[in-house]
Amino acid sequence: MAAPALSVAAIGKSYGRNRVLDEVSFEVMPGETAALLGENGAGKSTLAKIIAGSIGQDEGELTVAGERVRFANPREALDHGVAFIPQELVYVPRLTVAENICLGRARSRLGFTSPGGILRQARADADALGFDLPLRETMDSIPLVQQQLVEILKAFARQSRVVLLDEPTAALESEDSDHLLGLTAQLAARGVAVVYISHRIDEVFRSCDTVHVLRGGSLVQSQAIAETTPREVISSMLGRPADEVVVPKRQTGPTPNALVVNGWNRAEAPVLDDVSFTVEKGEIVGLYGVRGAGPETIAETLGGLHPGTTGGTEVLGSPIGDLGSPIQAQRAGIAYVPADRKSQGLVLLNSITHALSLPTLSRLTRFGWIRAALERRTASDLAQRTRVRSQSLAQPVGELSGGNQQKVLVGSRLAADAGVLVLHEPTRGVDVGARLEIHRLLRELADQGAAELLVTSDIEEAVILSDRLLIMRQGRIVHEISKPGLGSQSEALQHAGGTQ
Numbered sequence: 001m002a003a004p005a006l007s008v009a010a011i012g013k014s015y016g017r018n019r020v021l022d023e024v025s026f027e028v029m030p031g032e033t034a035a036l037l038g039e040n041g042a043g044k045s046t047l048a049k050i051i052a053g054s055i056g057q058d059e060g061e062l063t064v065a066g067e068r069v070r071f072a073n074p075r076e077a078l079d080h081g082v083a084f085i086p087q088e089l090v091y092v093p094r095l096t097v098a099e100n101i102c103l104g105r106a107r108s109r110l111g112f113t114s115p116g117g118i119l120r121q122a123r124a125d126a127d128a129l130g131f132d133l134p135l136r137e138t139m140d141s142i143p144l145v146q147q148q149l150v151e152i153l154k155a156f157a158r159q160s161r162v163v164l165l166d167e168p169t170a171a172l173e174s175e176d177s178d179h180l181l182g183l184t185a186q187l188a189a190r191g192v193a194v195v196y197i198s199h200r201i202d203e204v205f206r207s208c209d210t211v212h213v214l215r216g217g218s219l220v221q222s223q224a225i226a227e228t229t230p231r232e233v234i235s236s237m238l239g240r241p242a243d244e245v246v247v248p249k250r251q252t253g254p255t256p257n258a259l260v261v262n263g264w265n266r267a268e269a270p271v272l273d274d275v276s277f278t279v280e281k282g283e284i285v286g287l288y289g290v291r292g293a294g295p296e297t298i299a300e301t302l303g304g305l306h307p308g309t310t311g312g313t314e315v316l317g318s319p320i321g322d323l324g325s326p327i328q329a330q331r332a333g334i335a336y337v338p339a340d341r342k343s344q345g346l347v348l349l350n351s352i353t354h355a356l357s358l359p360t361l362s363r364l365t366r367f368g369w370i371r372a373a374l375e376r377r378t379a380s381d382l383a384q385r386t387r388v389r390s391q392s393l394a395q396p397v398g399e400l401s402g403g404n405q406q407k408v409l410v411g412s413r414l415a416a417d418a419g420v421l422v423l424h425e426p427t428r429g430v431d432v433g434a435r436l437e438i439h440r441l442l443r444e445l446a447d448q449g450a451a452e453l454l455v456t457s458d459i460e461e462a463v464i465l466s467d468r469l470l471i472m473r474q475g476r477i478v479h480e481i482s483k484p485g486l487g488s489q490s491e492a493l494q495h496a497g498g499t500q
């Protein structure tokens with residue numbers, strides 16, 4: 001029998017007194033796609049980073065294709081055919097997409113270092129995988145989803161034996177996710193071992209052969225996918241039976257409008273075409289559409305990120321003159337939870353306490369002094385409400401697992417006590433348990449009178465959380481579903497895709 005492509009034996013890792021991985025062992029055969037699951041902070045990314053040479057283990061051994069290895073850095077891992085696509089993307093912002101794709105390979109081919117050569121190579125790589133990418137644009141000027149496709153392309157273009165993907169589809173629309181899953185299957189068919197970290201259980205059951213579940217750093221389930229069920233996997237992740245939970249919909253009748261958007265237009269991309277809608281106090285309104293259809297533009301405009309959008313806006317009964325900057329949006333009474341927590345939302349060096357209280361700092365400040373005790377109390381209340389898992393609230397946000405960083409981001413905006421909450425992908429990268437907690441929290445806030453606009457690419461989230469769901473296509477609102485339920489998913493997708 002062939003040697004495993006990857007063997008992980010009794011791996012252990014601690015950060016100070018925090019035991020992050022304990023005696024973790026499993027194998028992945030060539031051509032196998034293994035899912036690595038677990039709640040936020042369970043240790044998945046840490047394990048992936050150890051396998052990929054970004055950090056070292058304290059105990060245990062790694063074997064790649066029968067050879068015992070200990071990589072000093074990711075470069076060495078790549079040279080051994082181990083490629084890692086991390087959760088937080090690493091790219092050179094000022095270089096073009098083509099240059100980023102070819103980065104690190106420039107010396108391998110004659111003539112390859114000329115701009116034309118780089119463009120040709122990048123185009124060949126992109127075409128081979130059917131990716132349509134703006135190769136001449138700089139990385140920092142393209143949307144997050146495209147940045148992600150570039151990273152994926154880089155790993156795929158290199159000849160890899162083991163490919164680790166850390167939540168690659170968290171930020172992707174269903175169409176792009178399906179494309180990516182198709183690519184992963186192609187890789188596996190070529191004999192590559194794929195380790196797939198995801199919080200999307202349905203995706204794992206569609207595309208993986210085996211599943212390994214981490215809880216609190218220990219492996220608690222290792223099984224063929226065919227021999228288990230989503231319910232069983234969720235139970236092992238949570239360490240308790242997975243209960244059927246339904247987040248209740250709004251109970252109250254009509255209330256005054258808290259947000260009125262009236263005739264918004266944008267001629268230049270991203271285009272909006274005469275968009276009008278309202279969100280009542282206590283109501284959660286979802287906006288759904290395929291990428292570029294408009295929902296994200298509306299969220300970003302409300303966050304003050306798209307000056308130049310014309311039309312009228314009212315917040316809590318008062319007309320807003322201009323949403324030209326994030327500060328103006330905030331002053332208008334809008335709390336915006338951005339989709340991209342790293343570049344728009346969180347300073348990773350801040351302590352959790354500071355990050356959670358930052359948006360409310362003016363309230364906590366008296367005569368220029370931050371009232372430290374109040375700051376701590378606010379932060380600890382928010383950390384509890386969003387169930388942030390950390391060693392202490394003094395820990396830098398950058399040390400938290402990705403999902404816990406997301407909880408801090410959501411929590412920090414809740415503290416602002418704004419009348420209107422704009423939630424852009426609020427549960428991206430968040431595990432099933434925490435996703436439910438965030439959903440409950442958002443419902444609780446709505447019950448207390450907040451108006452919420454939910455922009456999510458997760459159609460299931462859109463239908464279970466929204467009281468009303470608006471579907472957008474090509475910059476316009478094309479359909480409204482008044483009381484969405486799980487059965488409304490296909491209706492929403494049909495209208496979003498234009499097949500209706």
Ligand SMILES: Nc1ncnc2c1ncn2[C@@H]1O[C@H](COP(=O)(O)OP(=O)(O)OP(=O)(O)O)[C@@H](O)[C@H]1O
Pocket residue numbers: 015018020038039040041042043044045046047087390398399400401402403404429431
């Ligand atoms: N550089 C670091 N310093 C201290 N602690 C860290 C560091 N990196 C990770 N940790 C801790 O290790 C634990 C595991 O984190 P890890 O990122 O592996 O979780 P994860 O399972 O990938 O979670 P998520 O689903 O949220 O991405 C967490 O408790 C985290 O706070």
